[in-house]
Amino acid sequence: MNYKDITPQNLLKITTLGQLRAAGYEPKSVKQELRDNLISKLRNKEEVFPGIWGYEETVIPDMQRAILSMHHINLLGLRGQAKTRLARMLVELLDEYIPVVAGSELNDDPLQPLSVFAKHLILEKGDDTPVAWMHRSERYTEKLATPDVSVADLIGDADPIKAATLKLPYSDERVIHFGLIPRSHRGIFVINELPDLQARIQVSLFNILQEGDIQIRGFKVRLPLDIQFVFTANPEDYTNRGSIVTPLKDRIDSQIITHYPKSIEVGKKITLQEARIHKEQQQIVTTNQLVSDLIEQVAMEARESEFVDAKSGVSARLTISAYENTISAAERRALINGEAQTFVRVTDFLAAVPALTGKVELVYEGEQEGPSIVAQKLMGKAIRNQFLNYFPDPDKQKKLKEQNAYKKVTDWFGEGHTLDILQDMPAAEYNKSLNSVPGLAALVDKLHSKSDAQTKLFLMEFCLHGLAEHSLISRNKLTAGLQFKDLLSSMFTMPSFSDDDDEEEDYGSRKKRK
Structure with a gap:
């Protein structure tokens, strides 16, 4: 045998x-x-x-x-x-x-x-x-x-209790605790x-x-x-x-x-494989490819950032945690509003700051650039870089003047209009707010006609964030979300997106003042 x-x-x-x-x-x-x-x-x-x-x-x-x-x-x-x-x-x-x-x-x-x-x-x-x-x-x-690891932990030592119990000398192998x-x-x-x-x-x-x-x-x-x-x-x-x-x-x-993923596609495979998304979340929350791209782009930006200690590295756990936080942000909103289903928004992605702050080691910890501000800057850079994969380059569009793809959108904000996107905004209100911006829906329809309705809404919000990153409009922090407005007027009224939390203006008090 x-x-x-x-x-x-x-x-x-x-x-x-x-x-x-x-x-x-x-x-x-x-x-x-x-x-x-x-x-x-x-x-x-x-x-x-x-x-x-x-x-x-x-x-x-x-x-x-x-x-x-x-x-x-x-x-x-x-x-x-x-x-x-x-x-x-x-x-x-x-x-x-x-x-x-x-x-x-x-x-x-x-x-x-x-x-x-x-x-x-x-x-x-x-x-x-x-x-x-x-x-x-x-x-x-x-x-x-x-x-605190000792040689006895790894290799062993003579056990006096064994020696006494078996009545053996320490030189006998049988008294050794391996x-x-x-x-x-x-x-x-x-x-x-x-x-x-x-x-x-x-x-x-x-x-x-x-x-x-x-x-x-x-x-x-x-x-x-x-x-x-x-x-x-x-x-x-x-x-x-x-x-x-x-x-x-x-x-x-x-x-x-060993090394980190060399491309966003590889990073996405790892993140989607390792992220713990519960069945309830899968039933409630719908996501899209751009969300994953943004999250992986954040890790890429962090590994290149002057504020992050390159020797420490940026773990793949950052993207995994950020993805889980993004899905949970959307789930929380659906639960609060009593909605059976929802889809991920850019504001959900920006709500994943806590997943970043504990996973990046700053070059000068505690100095001018705090972990939260660095996290927001990294997210902003991710949006800026990914924006060019989905929309025309704003710098080139500026030279086209009347043919500028973003002219209707920026002109509307230039007339003094503002747009608030709140974290817990119900779907109907979110939809209405984005569609109130002239030219925004038409721009997305033209460039992404094959996308479904939810993805188009995501791209409409993403477009506003991208324009803010390219300094065509401003994006300011509210206690409960974000506000988009004309770039010039924001210089005299509210702090920018990357300012400290202490300088945020309470949304409720601002609304009352209006």
């Missing part, structure tokens, strides 16, 4: 060492497992890291080369670049089940026992030694590196944020990576561990908090550089 041909269901019926030998089982290292299963997937044209977007030509080939080389791996990159997710997905390249000596805490291979417990049990029972089966999901261990790394024998062990690990703790990993064994205190204990190590690290940590000690870095075979 060939062990390789036995199905997982039949494998579980093998319960003793004798049955395992009879089945033709041969020990295999964890790195060999990863290599063999990767080769099988590549030959069968199977996707190796499903759901990982933007790495198809960069990180994933590097990962595959490292696995084929049977290397320990360090994933180096800024926050929010799927480093931990990649590490966790390596589990799928392990064999579905492996045999272990039943009751062993080090996952001993029945044909290559490691612990004293397993060796004594096999010596005592021989072919009748009980065998258990470990699923690949149980062979993954992850530890976040923090300053740490996370020995317990990960025949599996994958991941250390997240490696530079945060104290240098003396990093030193304790030298021998494990180079020789595959551990040493606990001064005891003559040598355990040739079989572990696939994966580390993650942030380049920022090399300077701000800690560093990877050079001899340890030298022992990590492959260092793979």
Whole structure:
């Protein structure tokens, strides 16, 4: 009988060492497992890291080369670049089940026992030694590196209570309480944020990576561990908090550089895949492609912004949270107004400021440009850049004079008219307000005739925001929303969109004054 041909269901019926030998089982290292299963997937044209977007030509080939080389791996990159997710997905390249000596805490291979417990049990029972089966999901261990992690946590230490209970000397291996790394024998062990690990703790990993064994205190204990190590690290940590000690870095075979999405399309795939949008929200809120484009554009702008610390990076979690906030803003309005359905507006996108403020590290925290103002500026830049993908360039239109596509709209505001777009404005009022601006609906109809009614309304509002970003009209903050008006008159009345919240004018008091 060939062990390789036995199905997982039949494998579980093998319960003793004798049955395992009879089945033709041969020990295999964890790195060999990863290599063999990767080769099988590549030959069968199977996707190796499903759901990982933007790495198809960069990180994933590097990962595959490292696995084929049977290397320990360090994933180096800024926050929010799927480093931990990649590490966790390596589990799928392990064999579905492996045999272990039943009751062993080090996952001993029945044909290559490691612990004293397993060796004594096999010596005592021989072919009748009980065998258990470990699923690949149980062979993954992850530890976040923090300053309080000790050598005992990772490798182990002598347990005085065990020594006293079993009446054994400290030199006996049976009194050792093994740490996370020995317990990960025949599996994958991941250390997240490696530079945060104290240098003396990093030193304790030298021998494990180079020789595959551990040493606990001064005891003559040598355990040739079989572990696939994966580390993650942030380049920022090399300077701000800690560093990877050079001899340890030298022992990590492959260092793979991760990166952020290089295009809006890739970013959208990641955001839509990861965003947690509840069924109730999906039933109530309708969205469109431009909303996703705007959100991804914000991340692009943040990564290029002079106000945001480039060393810290801008996590993909920013766009995910911003998308969730945008949908929730629309849902909240529908609930308040008792509407069964609603569609996302530009004001919903602008309401996602809280999703940005905690995810961008400013170059000068607490200085003139606060997180909220920076977030609003980034959103404004996103609108400005995306505007040119949907409407004519305002700078070029200015030269056309009478043929200017925006002339009717800007002239109406120039006559002293204003338009308030409030966050919680009911759909009927929102529709009426936008259609009150002469030429706005006709402009959208001309450029986007195939769009549905809801998308056209969104584009009408988007057009006003775009004109404000190009300084053809002004956009000012109200307590409950925004007001569009003529650019010149706004200079003498109300603060601009990017001014501090303290300077906002209360909408209710302004309405009373009118």
